[in-house]
Amino acid sequence: MKSITNSFVNNKKTTDQNSTVQLIAGTGKCDTEELHSMYDQYSCQCDETGMYDRFLVVERAQGLNVWFKGDRKPYLDLVMGFASLNLGHQHPRVKEAVLAAISNIDHIHSFNSESKILLSKILAEKAPGSFPKKVYYPVGGAMAIDTAIKLARAFTKKPRIASFTGAFHGFSYGAMMVTDDPIINKWQYGPYPGEAVRLPYAYCYRCEHSRCRFQCLKSAEQFLSQNNDIAALIIEPIQGHAGFIIPPREFIVGLKELCQVNGILFIDDEIQVGMGRTGRMFCIEHFGVEPDIILLSKSLAGGYYPLSAVIARSEIWDCIPPAGSGIGSTFVNSPLGTYIALQVQKILEEENYINNAYRTGAYFTRELKRFEKFQNIDNVTGLGLIQSFEVVKDKKTKEPAPVIAKKIQSEGLKQHVIINITGLKKSRIKFTLPLWVSREDIDVIVARLEDILERAGLTE
Ligand SMILES: Cc1ncc(COP(=O)(O)O)c(C=O)c1O
Numbered sequence: 396m397k398s399i400t401n402s403f404v405n406n407k408k409t410t411d412q413n414s415t416v417q418l419i420a421g422t423g424k425c426d427t428e429e430l431h432s433m434y435d436q437y438s439c440q441c442d443e444t445g446m447y448d449r450f451l452v453v454e455r456a457q458g459l460n461v462w463f464k465g466d467r468k469p470y471l472d473l474v475m476g477f478a479s480l481n482l483g484h485q486h487p488r489v490k491e492a493v494l495a496a497i498s499n500i501d502h503i504h505s506f507n508s509e510s511k512i513l514l515s516k517i518l519a520e521k522a523p524g525s526f527p528k529k530v531y532y533p534v535g536g537a538m539a540i541d542t543a544i545k546l547a548r549a550f551t552k553k554p555r556i557a558s559f560t561g562a563f564h565g566f567s568y569g570a571m572m573v574t575d576d577p578i579i580n581k582w583q584y585g586p587y588p589g590e591a592v593r594l595p596y597a598y599c600y601r602c603e604h605s606r607c608r609f610q611c612l613k614s615a616e617q618f619l620s621q622n623n624d625i626a627a628l629i630i631e632p633i634q635g636h637a638g639f640i641i642p643p644r645e646f647i648v649g650l651k652e653l654c655q656v657n658g659i660l661f662i663d664d665e666i667q668v669g670m671g672r673t674g675r676m677f678c679i680e681h682f683g684v685e686p687d688i689i690l691l692s693k694s695l696a697g698g699y700y701p702l703s704a705v706i707a708r709s710e711i712w713d714c715i716p717p718a719g720s721g722i723g724s725t726f727v728n729s730p731l732g733t734y735i736a737l738q739v740q741k742i743l744e745e746e747n748y749i750n751n752a753y754r755t756g757a758y759f760t761r762e763l764k765r766f767e768k769f770q771n772i773d774n775v776t777g778l779g780l781i782q783s784f785e786v787v788k789d790k791k792t793k794e795p796a797p798v799i800a801k802k803i804q805s806e807g808l809k810q811h812v813i814i815n816i817t818g819l820k821k822s823r824i825k826f827t828l829p830l831w832v833s834r835e836d837i838d839v840i841v842a843r844l845e846d847i848l849e850r851a852g853l854t855e
Contacts, residue, residue, distance in 0.1 A: 427452060427465045448808060456484035459829065459836065461813065470811045471843065475827045477815075478635065478667045481694035482742065483829030489697040492738035500730050508730035514737045518706055521676055524685035527709040532702055532728045536666040536692040537565030539703035540629070542722055543688050544569045547627035547660045550711045554589060557619070557628045557659075559596040561819055563636030564629065564664055573629050576636065577819065592625065594618060596634060597642035600774045600785065601793065612649040619657045627660035627688075628653075632678045635667030638823030639783040641776055647682040660687040660711070666703065670694040671743055671830050674753025674779030681778065687711060695732075697739045702732035748830040752779045758834050759826075762841045769853040771799050780832070783825035786816075795822035799851070806851040812843055 425433075430452050438444070452464045460469035461484065475483070482489050500508070515530040522528055533539045544556055558564070558573035565574065571581050573591045581587075595611040604610045619625060632647060634640040654661040663686035668678040670691060679686055688711065692703035715722060743749055760777035766784060767775055773793070775784040786800040787793050800816045803824065807814040817823055828840075 430464070447804075447813065458483050458485070459832070460484070468811055470808075470813050471840065472813050473826045473828065473840065474813050474815045475829060476698050477693070478672065478827050479693040479698040481670050481672060481830050482697055482739065482748070483831065486697065486742070486829075488742050488746075489699065489735070489739065492697070492735050492742075493699050495738075496731050496734040500734075502726065503730060504725060508728070508733060510730060510734040510737045511728050514733045514740070517737070517740055518691075518704055522689050522706045523677060523680055524708070526685075528706055529709045529712040530707075531705045531712070531722070532733060533705065534703065534724060534726045534729075535565075535701040536690070536703055537567035537570040538724065538727075539666065539690045539692055539705050540564045540573065540664065541567050541569035542705050543629065543662045543664075543690055543707075544573070544627070545722060546688065546705070546707060546711055546715070547662065550714045551626040551658065551660060553624050553626035555592060555622070555624045555626060556589075557592040557594050557615075557625050559594050559630055559634075561596050561598060561634050561637035561640065562629075562631060563634070564631075565666075578821070591629075592618065592622070594628070596630075596637075596640065597646040598634075598637070598640050599643065600640075609643075609645060609649065612646055612653075615650060616653055619653050619659065623657075625657070625659050627662050629662040629664055631664050631668065632682060633668045633673065633778065633781060636817060638785075638818035639668075639776070639781045639825045641778055641781075644682050647679075647684055651684045651686075654687075662686065662688045662690065664690045666690055666692040668781060670739075671749035671752055672779055672827075673781055674749060674756055676743070676749060695739070696735040699735055700729060700732035702729060702736055704736075743830075746831065751832075752830040755832055755834060755837060756780045756782070759828075759832075759837050759841075762837060763826075763844075765841075766845070766848065768855045769848060770855065771796055771853050772848070780828045780830060781825075783823055785818075786822045786824060795820035797821040799853070800824060802851045803847060803853075806847050810843065810847050810850070812847060814844075814847075 431450060454462045454464045459472055461472045462469050511532065518530050519528040533542050547556065548554060556573055558575065560575050562573060562575045564570040568588055572587045572589060575593055594615045597611050628650060630650065651661050663679045665678045673681060675681055677689065688705065688707040690703065690705060695704060696702040756777060756779035759782050763775045763782055763784065766772045771786055773785045773787050773790050786796045788796045797820055800822045804814045804816050815825055817825055
């Protein structure tokens with residue numbers, strides 16, 4: 396039987412001056428002004444690409460550094476692709492994995508890949524909980540959230556989802572339903588697939604109760620015991636977008652107990668804080684809790700593929716019939732993404748990066764704590780390579796100071812340092828570093844930050 400020749404040669408056309416081919420031939424050669432004017436004319440401006448400075452156009456990146464067009468001096472990147480680069484920019488072993496992956500396969504649908512099967516075994520075994528688990532790989536974080544909501548509703552046959560004040564879970568309809576960010580004008584897109592119940596998160600620095608006694612947990616207890624239509628509670632074990640808010644252990648443990656008592660699933664969204672970032676593979680391990688569903692994404696495939704993972708108790712997955720499941724999409728279970736993710740798991744283990752994140756993170760917290768000497772900086776907290784602090788007008792009133800925070804960010808850019816301001820009042824500064832940073836790197840970073848704070852006018 397004759398075989399297919401796999402010839403890519405076709406009838407090549409000569410190109411005219413204004414063709415797509417000519418334009419693309421200029422990639423890397425366009426001058427910055429030309430790019431800015433094309434950006435203004437053709438790019439949607441409501442996304443976040445101009446958030447820092449619309450005139451900065453990325454050229455290349457390496458390790459902790461990013462270079463922008465027309466500027467030879469690198470910028471120190473303290474944001475790391477919003478936690479999608481736990482191994483930093485262009486890690487040589489991740490690059491090697493990407494090249495190996497694309498040299499053999501691109502995408503195929505409806506068939507299994509060896510990497511997907513092996514990765515599932517690894518993630519299911521590493522995830523907390525001695526019960527059987529199964530794994531599925533959507534595209535990006537928001538789709539993982541949607542999948543978890545579908546699973547919870549199908550398994551429990553209950554309609555409502557409870558989430559938390561300050562929560563961020565993404566921008567799909569399901570994810571926005573459980574997101575709580577007053578800055579996002581979410582009502583212009585309504586109606587939503589139901590509205591989630593919002594329970595208070597343990598943001599202790601901004602607790603409104605003069606005497607704590609875990610009022611947040613008590614109100615969750617009261618609500619959950621009086622409402623029997625809650626399918627699941629979805630929670631970030633450390634809130635990312637809110638500014639790396641670390642709750643007390645008792646809060647997370649207490650919520651899990653409430654879930655158990657009331658037949659509610661516990662969904663652990665560690666899309667931002669998982670993958671070794673806190674010094675444990677899964678952030679939830681710090682709290683000693685075994686979630687029913689765990690969600691990962693961002694750094695899962697080293698930042699090269701938008702892979703996410705839904706790791707759930709096998710009995711939950713098994714309640715969905717295989718045919719007509721209503722769960723899936725063209726690029727799910729990607730052989731490319733799962734291959735890279737498998738290699739990322741190997742690198743994390745062989746290089747001992749997660750332990751490094753824990754130890755170096757503790758050093759970073761100690762060093763950053765010194766910044767509390769400044770009048771406007773308070774509540775330096777961190778766990779592993781999750782670090783943040785509040786920028787306030789006054790430490791007694793704790794009034795947020797978004798203008799000062801913005802000034803710090805702008806001064807950072809002037810000094811070639813990329814700093815993220817976040818939180819509900821845009822007054823919390825957070826840092827996200829690759830898991831391999833050394834103490835020497837931290838010393839350089841802290842010195843540069845201190846210089847920026849002084850230049851921004853902060854005083855002791
Ligand atoms: C905790 C958390 N969940 C979900 C998401 C949504 O992920 P994605 O942006 O890939 O849709 C994010 C994104 O920042 C996140 O931080």
